[in-house]
Each structure stands twice: as C-alpha cells, then as structure tokens.
Amino acid sequence: MEKKTVLSVKNLSKIYSKNGTSTINALNNLNLEVKEGEIFGLLGPNGAGKSTFINILAGTVIKTSGEVNVWGFNLDKNPRQVRASIGIVPQEVNLDPFFSPRKLLELLAGMYGIKKKDRITDDILKLVSLDKQANSYARSLSGGMKRRLLIAKALVHQPPIIFLDEPTAGVDLELRQNLWENVKLLNNQGVTIILTTHYLAEAEEMCNRIGILNKGNLVALDSTRNLINKFQTKIVTFTIDKMLDLNKISLDTLKVISNNNEKVTVSYDKSKIKIEDIILHFSNQNIKILDITTDDADIEDVYLGLTKS
Numbered sequence: 599m600e601k602k603t604v605l606s607v608k609n610l611s612k613i614y615s616k617n618g619t620s621t622i623n624a625l626n627n628l629n630l631e632v633k634e635g636e637i638f639g640l641l642g643p644n645g646a647g648k649s650t651f652i653n654i655l656a657g658t659v660i661k662t663s664g665e666v667n668v669w670g671f672n673l674d675k676n677p678r679q680v681r682a683s684i685g686i687v688p689q690e691v692n693l694d695p696f697f698s699p700r701k702l703l704e705l706l707a708g709m710y711g712i713k714k715k716d717r718i719t720d721d722i723l724k725l726v727s728l729d730k731q732a733n734s735y736a737r738s739l740s741g742g743m744k745r746r747l748l749i750a751k752a753l754v755h756q757p758p759i760i761f762l763d764e765p766t767a768g769v770d771l772e773l774r775q776n777l778w779e780n781v782k783l784l785n786n787q788g789v790t791i792i793l794t795t796h797y798l799a800e801a802e803e804m805c806n807r808i809g810i811l812n813k814g815n816l817v818a819l820d821s822t823r824n825l826i827n828k829f830q831t832k833i834v835t836f837t838i839d840k841m842l843d844l845n846k847i848s849l850d851t852l853k854v855i856s857n858n859n860e861k862v863t864v865s866y867d868k869s870k871i872k873i874e875d876i877i878l879h880f881s882n883q884n885i886k887i888l889d890i891t892t893d894d895a896d897i898e899d900v901y902l903g904l905t906k907s
C-alpha cells in the first residue's frame with residue numbers, strides 16, 4: 599500500500615530583506631515530500647536554510663511563496679491544524695528548573711486544552727525514559743534527560759510528526775546514543791520524524807531518507823543508501839612490500855592520501871578509474887601487494903561533495 603504523504607512542500611521560497619537594501623534567498627524553490635513513518639534527515643551547513651524551513655512550519659517565519667501541506671492541512675488555509683500536527687523539539691534547552699517532568703507536561707496539556715482523561719503524560723514519560731524522574735525537579739536532570747524532556751514536551755498534543763532541530767548538538771556520545779534509541783522507539787510507535795543534524799554519521803545511521811540543503815537549494819534528495827551508492831569516490835589502502843614512486847603515476851582523479859613503505863592510501867572516482875588501473879602501476883614498479891582494503895563513500899563524502907562551493 600502506498601504510504602500517506604504527511605509533509606508536502608511545493609516551490610517553497612523565503613527571501614529575507616536585509617536593511618531594506620539587499621535580499622537573501624534563504625530557501626529557493628524547495629520541493630519535497632515526506633511519507634508517514636519515515637525518519638527524514640535535513641542536512642546542510644550553517645546558513646543553508648534549515649531553521650528557516652522549520653520556522654515556516656512552526657509559524658514563526660512567513661514564507662515568501664510556495665505551498666506547504668502538513669498532514670493534509672494547507673499552511674495558508676489551516677495554520678492552526680498544521681501546528682497541531684507537528685511537535686517541534688527546539689535546539690536550546692529552556693526548562694523551568696522548578697517543575698518536575700510530570701508537572702511540566704500536565705501544565706502544557708492544560709494549555710492545549712486537553713482534558714485530564716485524554717492526557718497521556720505517563721506514556722510520554724515512559725517513551726522518553728523519564729518515568730523514574732517523573733517527579734524530580736528539572737534542574738536535577740542530566741543533560742540527556744533534559745533533551746528527552748524537550749522531546750516529551752513536543753509530544754503532549756500527540757502530533758503525528760515530530761521535528762527535531764539538531765537534537766544531539768552538545769550532547770556527549772553516550773547520551774546521544776540513548777537519545778537516538780528513544781527517537782527510534784517513537785518512530786516505531788508510528789510517529790514520523792524529521793530532523794536536522796550536522797552529525798553525518800548519525801544521519802546515515804538514523805535516516806531512511808536524506809535531503810541536503812545548500813544556500814537555500816536542495817542539492818540532494820534520496821534514500822540514504824542511494825545517496826551513498828551514487829557517490830563515486832572510493833578509498834583504497836594497499837599494503838605493499840616497498841614504497842611506491844608516485845612520480846611515475848598520473849591517473850585522472852587519483853589522489854594520494856598517504857604513502858610510505860608499508861601502505862599507500864588513495865582515493866579516486868569510480869567512474870573514471872578501475873582498481874586494475876592502479877594495481878598495474880604496482881606491478882610496473884615491481885611492488886608486491888600484500889593486502890587491499892577498500893572504504894566506500896559514506897554520507898560525509900556525499901555531503902562534502904555536494905556542499906563545497
């Protein structure tokens with residue numbers, strides 16, 4: 599069965615004017631769709647337009663042109679329903695230090711006008727692994743717990759789509775892993791996840807699909823796997839019995855990363871060079887290859903390839 603489209607963006611543009619004189623195209627004719635149940639990653643360097651995109655959906659930035667539909671609601675016609683369909687987890691931790699997680703979620707639910715019997719406070723606390731801390735002051739929570747409380751806050755109105763804006767920025771490795779497990783758990787419950795991140799390895803591990811923004815343009819949009827496969831750079835390390843004379847080699851796109859009398863590591867474009875072409879140079883120089891290890895492109899290579907100006 600075809601999955602439901604939960605977010606559809608057509609020709610979305612945002613032009614900011616700067617001091618009334620110059621303008622900045624923060625988003626340039628963006629087109630993308632996100633399906634129900636996806637974990638979609640929006641990547642891009644600083645200034646790419648990621649915050650602008652999230653803020654348009656959150657209603658704090660007004661788009662210049664284009665059409666946005668969330669959960670079937672049009673942003674221009676039904677902004678309230680759009681907002682009700684998404685939960686936004688902000689970057690900065692700003693929590694009242696004297697509220698416990700339970701109190702905070704209950705207060706929020708009250709603000710949303712959710713009746714006591716319809717609240718799912720305890721389920722949310724469990725989902726983000728804060729059930730044991732339900733009644734502790736927020737100020738006594740660890741950094742990772744505070745992050746999870748931010749996610750919990752975004753879940754109070756039970757939105758089908760969650761936006762996580764750089765959710766693990768400044769979170770240490772162990773806590774990051776833990777946070778991701780909670781996000782995956784949330785996704786397993788059927789919540790669609792859209793996140794921005796600059797931890798590329800994480801995007802590669804977490805996201806089914808990735809969009810890469812650069813200077814307001816969507817320069818890539820594909821499944822994580824396809825993106826990596828499409829990328830042509832390959833890295834190979836040869837273990838050898840004596841040093842290779844690099845002066846005798848000229849192959850288009852071949853770059854030497856390191857070279858000594860035991861190992862030589864090179865990178866090259868798969869579409870231009872075959873590994874046999876490189877091996878030939880070793881035999882021409884009477885060098886024995888003892889071992890070969892290859893390293894395929896990862897999302898970092900894709901990202902750098904697409905965003906360098």
Ligand code: ADP
Pocket residue numbers: 614615616622623624642643644645646647648649650651
């Ligand atoms: P990112 O979140 O990917 O770092 P942003 O959406 O914050 O990117 O910014 C995209 C571009 O828009 C940048 O060039 C930024 O300087 C510009 N920009 C963002 N907000 C404003 C604003 N309120 N006024 C003018 N320019 C802005």
